[in-house]
Amino acid sequence: MSAHLSPPHHPSLAAGDAKKQPHLGADPGRRTSSCFGGDHSSTKKPGPSAAKLALASFLGVIVLLAADASLAGAGAHRRLRRQYLRYVGIGVGVGVGGGGASAGSPPAWLSVPDRPNFTDDLLARWLAPGGSPCRDARTANISVPALDGAAARGEAAELGAGEIHEFTFWALDGAGGRRCLGGDYFEVDLSGAAWKSRPPVVDRGDGSYSVRLQVAPRFAAGEFRLTVVVLFRSFEGLKFSSARFKYRAELRRIPLLFRRPGGNASLPALEVCRSADFARDAWSGRWTRLARNDGCEDVDAAGRYRCLEPDHPCEAPWCHGPLGALESNGWVYSAHCSFRLFAADAAWRCLDGKWLFFWGDSNHVDTIRNLLTFVLGITDTSVVTRRFDAVFTNPSGGPGTLRITSIFNGHWNMTMNYLGLHSLRNRGFRQLIRSYFVSGDRVPDVVILNSGLHDGCYWTSVRAYAQGAEFAAQFWSDVMAKVRARGHAVPRVFYRTTIATGGYARDLAFNPSKMEVFNGVLVEKMRRHGVLTGGVIDNFDMTFPWHYDNRCNDGVHYGRAPARLVWRDGKVGHQYFVDLMLGHVLLNAICNG
Known part of the structure; x- marks a missing residue:
């Protein structure tokens, strides 16, 4: 169950039913075909002389030896x-x-x-x-x-x-x-x-x-x-x-x-992720298959791959909890730590009374809907649109209330697209966001930020995007400063990296090469402004192994709702477990202190 909340006072903004409007993934080629850009040229200079190269090499050796002595020594930091x-x-x-x-x-x-x-x-x-x-x-x-x-x-x-x-x-x-x-x-x-x-x-x-x-x-x-x-x-x-x-x-x-190594040689056992494990800016994880039902090839009537029993257990140390809940036929993601997969009762115990604030592209909308549906057991998710603020209650009748606010950042007008971080240049949009942090008697407990695919179509160069990222980081730093000034505890703020676009979308204006760079730029800016009090959730690394085709994505989303319909690749149904895994990773970030 859910209940709409009236947003705090803010200027009137253009709005509408996002589901009736053009969507980011509806026709990517239409907009990106106009994403033409100039070339970066630079003056060609003659190469250095042999004498200069020799001198540089000599100095490089001296610097390396000095670094070796200072950094490898016992007294080094x-x-x-x-x-x-x-x-x-x-x-x-x-x-x-x-x-x-x-x-x-x-x-x-x-x-x-x-x-x-x-x-x-x-x-x-x-x-x-x-x-x-x-x-x-x-x-x-x-x-x-x-x-x-x-x-x-x-x-x-x-x-x-x-x-x-x-x-x-x-x-x-x-x-x-x-x-x-x-x-x-x-x-x-x-x-x-x-x-x-x-x-x-x-x-x-x-x-x-x-x-x-x-x-x-x-x-x-x-x-x-x-x-x-x-x-x-x-x-x-x-x-x-x-x-x-x-x-x-x-x-x-x-x-x-x-x-396989002989003797007792083995890698250190992965431990369940804790808050400190989200301090890394980039992850290097892997997807491993711990079980497999070879007879499960087709989706059921609801378009779902329920190949294992829902409570099929994980194999430690690769994950902990009900592996079957991922509906991945045994696949699970781990990185420098492993993740707990949450059953509904455990998730509600963690989230009870919390307020989660999301700001990002439409992939946030999918993740929120999948978290509510697959983990928390809420069947009516009609409230989950590009912009909403609602309270959800535990449908089992047990204890549990959760407030979620989600603000789409692809454009300051939630029915439009392709502004990304530039949407913050709209004064009314900035006031809307601030209103959730500077009014009332509480502020969100957790904030999950994302830059998004829309930035790939708006910014003409990395240098221009870096300027937009600096403005965004400064904006969020100012928001948190106002929270402190009001005497409230600053929320735990995470940056969820933008996905690696898949299949046909690998070539477009929001291609993986550009999105990986944009992720790195914005994380750096947010770090320097002290915004990321929670850390980084590397969804780019999670999605990359599955981005070569459209089996797990429609090009720009990994969490589309299951359906027994013909998918983009011509097969009936699609794999949605990559985004379900992200939902559990978010719960680890929120719940595993």
């Missing part, structure tokens, strides 16, 4: 020392093609390094000048020296399970020559029968890239595939009208085998 050791490879098991591992290093989980000065570094690399054939060349292929030989012989390279394996690959031009600038966007997928993950890729800026792989011993059986697709070249996915520049070429599909 712990956090900086860990970052440095991870960067140079100490304490990381490195397989074929890697280097720098110390003998006997204990196994560790793969993670994404911190990214200081993300925006400035990105802009500097984007605007790096050309001036030589290898800099101006276009990527047409890659070279993976450590793996290409076995693949050419039709063999699967064998790697140790549990270890972190780092490989270098080079971007090649059409003639097979190496490029010496970065900027290509590679989609990398590591898949087995019970494993799907996105190995992190690091652009070194000189035409070389590093990729890191890891498979837990529990899932090492059978053959794996390492697939590498170049989606965009030379930062062209960041352009305003990116569809004109799509490349989308599968360059490698490499077979791999992972051998």
Whole structure:
């Protein structure tokens, strides 16, 4: 059950029935076809002389030795020392093609390094000048020296399970020559029968890239595939009208085998996520399959994949609770920690009396509806539209009331689209948002922010988006300052990263290359303004392994309501468990203190 709440006093805004209006996913090509943008050009400069390069190399060695002494020493700051050791490879098991591992290093989980000065570094690399054939060349292929030989012989390279394996690959031009600038966007997928993950890729800026792989011993059986697709070249996915520049070429599909370690070697057990675990700006997780009903291929009359019993238990440490509730036929997501899957009674106990405030794109609407339907047992979700404020009660008759406020940010007018963060330039829209924090006798307990896909169509460049992100971060910082000034406790504020758009939408103005960058920019701005008191929920990493086609999404949403209808890919029904997993991850962030 639910009850509408009258919003706090605010100026009148244009409104309407969002369900009767054009939707973000209704016709993406219509709007994005006009997302044309200019090119970023820069003056070409002559390269440095040999003497200057030699001097720079000498100074670089001196700096590296000084860093080694200061950061690897016993007196170094712990956090900086860990970052440095991870960067140079100490304490990381490195397989074929890697280097720098110390003998006997204990196994560790793969993670994404911190990214200081993300925006400035990105802009500097984007605007790096050309001036030589290898800099101006276009990527047409890659070279993976450590793996290409076995693949050419039709063999699967064998790697140790549990270890972190780092490989270098080079971007090649059409003639097979190496490029010496970065900027290509590679989609990398590591898949087995019970494993799907996105190995992190690091652009070194000189035409070389590093990729890191890891498979837990529990899932090492059978053959794996390492697939590498170049989606965009030379930062062209960041352009305003990116569809004109799509490349989308599968360059490698490499077979791999992972051998289980002997003795008692194993990865540290994952622990259930706590509040401190949401401090990371980017995750490197994986989807694992813990059960499977081979007879469950078709959806039921409601369009649902109820393949396992609802109370089918999870397997520790990969998750805890009713795995069957995900309706994923055994798939579940974990990262640097694992997640609890909530039954209805546990979820209501956690949420009772809380006020959740959502601000983001239409994917928020789907997640809220799925959380209410699949977890909290509320069947009437008609109130859940682009903008609403309502109180929900436990339908079982047990204790539990929950207030949810959701404000769509694709446009200041909730019936329109494609403004994103620029919607905050509307004074009335800013006053509407503030009204929930500066009036009444309480403020929301938890705030979940999201930038959204609409930004991909509005902002003409990364630099322009960075300015919009700075304005948004300053706005939310001011809102929280007003909460403090009123003597209230500041809500726990999370940023839920924007999804990786799937299938046909991989090429459009809200493509994964652009959305990953926009996520990084906004998280950095929010961090610097002290807004993210709760942390980051990396939905981009969660959705990426499933974004290559439209089986789990309609291109721009992963949480569309189940239905026994023909889906975009021509099959009846669609997989919706990726967004259900997000709902449980949100509950972990809210409930696991």
